[in-house]
Amino acid sequence: xxxxxxxxxxxxxxxxxxxxxxxxxxxxxxxxxxxxxxxxxxxxxxxxxxxxxxxxxxxxxxxxxxxxxxxxxxxxxxxxxxxxxxxxxxxxxxxxxxxxxxxxxxxxxxxxxxxxxxx
Amino acid sequence: xxxxxxxxxxxxxxxxxxxxxxxxxxxxxxxxxxxxxxxxxxxxxxxxxxxxxxxxxxxxxxxxxxxxxxxxxxxxxxxxxxxxxxxxxxxxxxxxxxxxxxxxxxxxxx
Numbered sequence: 001x002x003x004x005x006x007x008x009x010x011x012x013x014x015x016x017x018x019x020x021x022x023x024x025x026x027x028x029x030x031x032x033x034x035x036x037x038x039x040x041x042x043x044x045x046x047x048x049x050x051x052x053x054x055x056x057x058x059x060x061x062x063x064x065x066x067x068x069x070x071x072x073x074x075x076x077x078x079x080x081x082x083x084x085x086x087x088x089x090x091x092x093x094x095x096x097x098x099x100x101x102x103x104x105x106x107x108x109x110x111x112x113x114x115x116x117x118x119x
Numbered sequence: 120x121x122x123x124x125x126x127x128x129x130x131x132x133x134x135x136x137x138x139x140x141x142x143x144x145x146x147x148x149x150x151x152x153x154x155x156x157x158x159x160x161x162x163x164x165x166x167x168x169x170x171x172x173x174x175x176x177x178x179x180x181x182x183x184x185x186x187x188x189x190x191x192x193x194x195x196x197x198x199x200x201x202x203x204x205x206x207x208x209x210x211x212x213x214x215x216x217x218x219x220x221x222x223x224x225x226x227x228x229x
Contacts, residue, residue, distance in 0.1 A: 037218075039164075046121065047156075047164065047207055049218040062217050096163055104209040104218040105154040105169035112163055 002027040004097050004110035011116050012087055018115055020082045022097030029055050030075040037100040038071060038082045040093040041112075048093075052100055053080055087117045122147065123208050123221035130227040131198050139193045139224045141208035147219060148210050149189040155182075156207045158223075164207065168193065200228050 008020040022036070029036060037052035051061035053071045061069045070083040084091060094114050098106035124142040131137045141153065152171050156164035166175050171191070172184045181196045195202055208221040 046205075046223040047158075047209075047220040049209075049220060052218070060216060063215055098163075100218070101169070103152050103154075103211045104220075105152070105166060106164075107166045107169070107175050109163035109165075 002099060002108040004099065004108055006095060006097050006110040006113040008095070008113050008115060010114065011118060012091075013119050014088055014117055015086055017083055017085045018087050018091065018117070020095055020097075020113065020115070022080050022082075022110055024078045024080070024099075027099075028075075029073060029078050029080065031055070035060075035100040035102045036071075036073060036080045037098045037106055039096045039098060039106075041096070042090075042093045049104075050082065050095075052102075054102075089117050091115070092117045121222040122212060122215070122219045123210065125206075125208060125221035125224045127222070128225040128227065130229050132229045133198055133200065135198050136194060136196045137198060137226055138195075139206050139208075139226070140190060141192070141221050142190045143210060143219075144189050146214040147189075147212040148186070148191055150213065151211045153184065153186060153191040154209045155184060155193045156209065157202075158205045158207065160204075167206075195226070198226075198228055202226055203228050 003025045012018045035052040038050040068085045073080040094112040096112045097110045099108040100106040155168040158164045205223045212219045
């Protein structure tokens with residue numbers, strides 16, 4: 001059974017870069033066939049796709065966030081990461097990592113981690 | 120404003136059926152598979168339906184999808200109190216080169 005677990009600081013100051021990591025267990029990122037995804041949810045709002053990465057390192061990003069995003073993968077540790085630069089209060093959200101088939105079908109999700117942007 | 124349009128809420132009595140529509144365009148639903156998710160309060164989304172009408176292991180056949188053109192509809196039969204949740208549709212969009220979600224629909228069991 002594939003499991004994903006997000007980890008991050010919980011609190012980030014405005015204008016800083018937020019960094020989150022997703023650790024995958026029960027399956028290898030290196031084996032391919034799936035896209036490793038980040039999705040966020042603002043308090044009381046709907047789902048917002050951030051982007052995903054394939055094991056080869058190919059990335060796809062939400063066009064509205066692209067200029068501030070970096071998603072990377074480390075197959076040696078079976079982790080993938082998200083960096084969002086120049087954060088504002090609008091980036092306060094629960095961030096989920098997930099395994100996606102590439103077309104928006106994500107069967108496995110992390111439990112989510114709340115990231116608050118505040119000074 | 121979401122690229123995929125869903126009604127904000129639907130409701131029905133226990134045992135009845137509800138349907139949730141998801142309207143898109145030719146750059147998403149019209150040419151790509153639709154997925155549906157259930158999200159209970161405080162939890163991660165759960166994949167209910169993928170590839171238009173396939174269910175992951177453990178998802179009952181009370182959940183089904185119909186698709187026509189650029190729209191899809193999730194149907195939930197035999198409604199239970201445990202079905203009270205937010206439901207989202209999702210798809211790939213070739214114009215945006217991105218995964219997109221609907222705004223979500225809250226299902227209430229009366």
